[in-house]
Amino acid sequence: MSSEEEICIDQAIAKKSLYGASEEPAYSGVLSFMRRKYTKDLTGADVAVSGVPLDLMVSHRPGTRFGPEAVRKASAILETIHPYSWDFDPYERLAVIDYGDCYFNYGLPETITDAIYEHAKKIINAGVFMLTLGGDHFVSYPLIKAHAEKYGPLSLIHFDAHSDTWGEEDDNINHHGTMFRRAYLEGLINPKKSVQVGIRTKNEETYGFNILHAPWVFKNGPEATVAEIKRIVGDNKAYLTFDIDCLDPAYAPGTGTPVVGGLTSYLALEIIRGLTGIDYAGMDIVEVNPAYDVGEITSLAAATIAADLLCVLAHDKGPLV
Numbered sequence: 001m002s003s004e005e006e007i008c009i010d011q012a013i014a015k016k017s018l019y020g021a022s023e024e025p026a027y028s029g030v031l032s033f034m035r036r037k038y039t040k041d042l043t044g045a046d047v048a049v050s051g052v053p054l055d056l057m058v059s060h061r062p063g064t065r066f067g068p069e070a071v072r073k074a075s076a077i078l079e080t081i082h083p084y085s086w087d088f089d090p091y092e093r094l095a096v097i098d099y100g101d102c103y104f105n106y107g108l109p110e111t112i113t114d115a116i117y118e119h120a121k122k123i124i125n126a127g128v129f130m131l132t133l134g135g136d137h138f139v140s141y142p143l144i145k146a147h148a149e150k151y152g153p154l155s156l157i158h159f160d161a162h163s164d165t166w167g168e169e170d171d172n173i174n175h176h177g178t179m180f181r182r183a184y185l186e187g188l189i190n191p192k193k194s195v196q197v198g199i200r201t202k203n204e205e206t207y208g209f210n211i212l213h214a215p216w217v218f219k220n221g222p223e224a225t226v227a228e229i230k231r232i233v234g235d236n237k238a239y240l241t242f243d244i245d246c247l248d249p250a251y252a253p254g255t256g257t258p259v260v261g262g263l264t265s266y267l268a269l270e271i272i273r274g275l276t277g278i279d280y281a282g283m284d285i286v287e288v289n290p291a292y293d294v295g296e297i298t299s300l301a302a303a304t305i306a307a308d309l310l311c312v313l314a315h316d317k318g319p320l321v
């Protein structure tokens with residue numbers, strides 16, 4: 001808690017500074033991600049956390065439109081706990097806001113891709129870093145398109161059970177399992193400098209992406225995984241996307257297309273916490289489906305990973321003042 005902030009309620013709207021952690025009872029108050037100021041004003045912000053409540057592109061269970069809301073709710077309990085394993089308060093280093101959700105018209109599905117893209121452009125053009133809460137994984141396509149337009153072809157750091165590069169030669173099918181093929185075909189991603197982590201479903205066509213399958217990650221451990229990710233990405237601009245189904249269903253039951261044999265939440269956090277020193281363009285965490293969750297296991301895992309990603313950014317940025 002920063003010195004000028006009082007313990008109070010509804011910090012999402014009452015908080016005066018964009019900096020500093022704050023405290024209020026986890027069970028009450030207006031929700032925002034980590035009790036950050038909930039605002040559409042990007043002035044002075046370093047990072048905008050926003051939600052994209054989409055579930056119209058799923059191949060199996062719908063429900064990720066409730067993902068951002070669930071992650072915000074789960075994050076409330078983290079806000080009173082200083083981030084573990086870091087020796088600083090990330091919110092003293094970074095001005096992080098909750099920008100709220102992206103609006104799109106579910107009745108006009110053909111307009112949704114552009115709506116998400118415009119949402120991203122508005123934030124990026126203001127010079128603010130995006131950490132996005134999905135939503136099904138398709139949201140990453142318009143987000144990456146917006147980021148690649150600014151930074152050029154990106155390295156994708158992709159945590160998932162699935163490759164999400166499905167599709168046939170001439171098809172133009174869009175769903176939450178095809179968008180990285182499309183992003184590759186459109187030159188938004190450089191697959192040779194990209195890495196997929198935790199994969200455990202078969203797709204013979206890799207399009208040149210580097211893949212660290214789930215058994216490899218278990219066998220070699222977090223340090224080797226981090227080293228391999230950093231070796232592949234190098235100093236290229238990177239977009240990190242974390243599909244919560246990278247975790248085993250035991251650790252993330254609340255998701256649309258679960259696959260057994262996945263990462264533990266401990267292993268995922270150990271890897272995430274090692275991914276400092278990378279030149280990030282943007283980040284998202286997707287596919288939280290609270291209708292299938294149990295005791296907020298999944299939304300808490302997603303909120304913790306998102307909070308640790310902010311620590312990774314804060315670690316690299318250092319104090320602003």
Ligand SMILES: [Mn+2]
Nearest residue numbers: 161162243245
């Ligand atoms: Mn997946």
